[in-house]
Amino acid sequence: MLKNWLPQQLAPIVARLSRADDSFYRIAMRSLDWSKSDPIELTELRSADGRTRVEVSAISPVPYDVALLFSEGIHHLRTALDNVVWYLVELEQGLLSDVASRKVALPAYQEKLKFNEWAKRIRKDVPALGDPTTELHERVSSLQPFRDDSGIPSIPHRLVAAAGRNPEVVHPLILLQEYSNTDKHRSIRASVARQLIHGEDGALTGLGLLAEPVTIGSRAAPDGRVGEVRLIDSYPSLCIARPAPSTWVVSPAAEL
Numbered sequence: 001m002l003k004n005w006l007p008q009q010l011a012p013i014v015a016r017l018s019r020a021d022d023s024f025y026r027i028a029m030r031s032l033d034w035s036k037s038d039p040i041e042l043t044e045l046r047s048a049d050g051r052t053r054v055e056v057s058a059i060s061p062v063p064y065d066v067a068l069l070f071s072e073g074i075h076h077l078r079t080a081l082d083n084v085v086w087y088l089v090e091l092e093q094g095l096l097s098d099v100a101s102r103k104v105a106l107p108a109y110q111e112k113l114k115f116n117e118w119a120k121r122i123r124k125d126v127p128a129l130g131d132p133t134t135e136l137h138e139r140v141s142s143l144q145p146f147r148d149d150s151g152i153p154s155i156p157h158r159l160v161a162a163a164g165r166n167p168e169v170v171h172p173l174i175l176l177q178e179y180s181n182t183d184k185h186r187s188i189r190a191s192v193a194r195q196l197i198h199g200e201d202g203a204l205t206g207l208g209l210l211a212e213p214v215t216i217g218s219r220a221a222p223d224g225r226v227g228e229v230r231l232i233d234s235y236p237s238l239c240i241a242r243p244a245p246s247t248w249v250v251s252p253a254a255e256l
Contacts, residue, residue, distance in 0.1 A: 007087070009087055010083070010084065010087055012083065013080050013083055013084060016076040016077075016079060016080045016083070017076070017077075017080055019072070019073075019076050020072075020073040020076040020077050020080075020256070023069045023070065023072050023073035023076075023256065024073060024253055024256045026069050027066055027069045027070060027073075027252050027253045027256065028253040030063045030065065030066055030069070030238075031063075031066065031237060031238040031251070031252070031253060033063075034060070034062060034063055034236075034238055035235070035236055035237050035238070037060060039059060039060035039236050040056055040058075040059055040060075040214065040220075040236045041056070041057050041058035041059075042054050042055070042056060042057065042220050042221075043055055043056075043057035046226055050225055050226045051223055051224070051225055051226075052223065052224045052225060052226055052228070053219065053223050054219070054220045054221040054224075055217055055218065055219060055220055056214055056215065056216055056217065056218045056220050057216065058216070059214065059215070059216065059236075062238055063238070066238055066240075066252055067187070067188045067240065067252075069252075070188055070240060070252045070255075070256060071183045071187075071188050073256045074176065074179045074180055074183060074188075074256070075180070075183070077176060077256075078176055078177070078180045081106045081176075082104070082105050082106055084106075085104060085105060085106045085129070085140070086101075086104050088128070088136055089104050089126060089128045089129060089136065092127075092128035092134070092136060093126070093127070093128050096126075097125070099125050100125040100126050103121075103122040103125055103126050103129075104126055104129065106140060106143075106173070107140070107144070108144065108145065108171070108173035108174050108176070108177045109144050109145065109146065110144075110145045110146055110171070110174065111146055112144075112146045112147075115141065115144055115146065116132075119131075119132060119137065143173065144173070145171035145173060145174055148171065150171060150172055151169035151170060151171055151172075152169065152170055152171075152172050152175055152255070153167040153168070153169050154167045154168040154169070154170075154242065154246075154248040154250055155167045155248075155250075156254075167248075168242070168246060168248050170242075170246075175242075178242075178243035179243060181243070182243045188240060213239070213249055214236065237251065238251075238252065239251060239252065240252045240255065242255075
């Protein structure tokens with residue numbers, strides 16, 4: 001079946017993408033199960049002046065494998081891109097030498113000058129990629145962040161107005177590269193919990209709306225007064241931190 005739409009040499013890419021998709025599904029299910037388990041315990045504190053404060057007093061441990069599944073998904077996505085570029089280079093040049101093979105990859109540059117410098121460095125050994133007159137060079141160039149304005153927002157567009165804060169938008173190649181580098185040299189930062197909270201009127205309070213990490217002692221609702229009856233629904237979720245210098249934490253399933 002593959003021969004009708006995909007070169008046989010790229011069949012392993014289908015397996016990689018399937019594996020990444022499986023990672024996404026398992027992350028989503030693990031996150032959902034954790035969120036449905038009532039993992040956040042809230043405690044009301046009362047002050048001498050009659051005010052009340054609701055804080056997080058306990059958090060169930062987050063599933064240890066969510067970060068590992070995210071890491072696996074990132075690895076397969078990044079490798080799939082490099083594998084495709086390798087295949088296209090070999091179509092043009094034939095079997096690659098050891099020197100050339102170490103220079104084949106799909107780069108990600110935000111500045112045209114740096115992309116051009118990269119192309120110049122590899123031009124001798126990988127002319128299919130480095131020579132600006134080749135079709136493959138142009139195709140790779142067209143995907144670069146300095147030419148392509150695609151972006152992955154840190155929060156869904158439907159929440160932007162309610163949040164009152166513009167999302168961080170990062171080019172997918174840059175984001176993928178940053179996650180990959182973080183995972184190789186350090187680790188995907190541990191999953192954290194956050195909340196969406198609404199009161200009895202059903203309106204989102206805004207408190208916790210922007211994926212702020214929830215820790216023991218975090219304020220869980222606007223302050224009230226003794227004797228007030230308030231209904232507070234909490235919606236804890238698992239998050240991962242985007243690589244520095246970003247300060248956002250995001251849904252790992254949606255991000256992947």
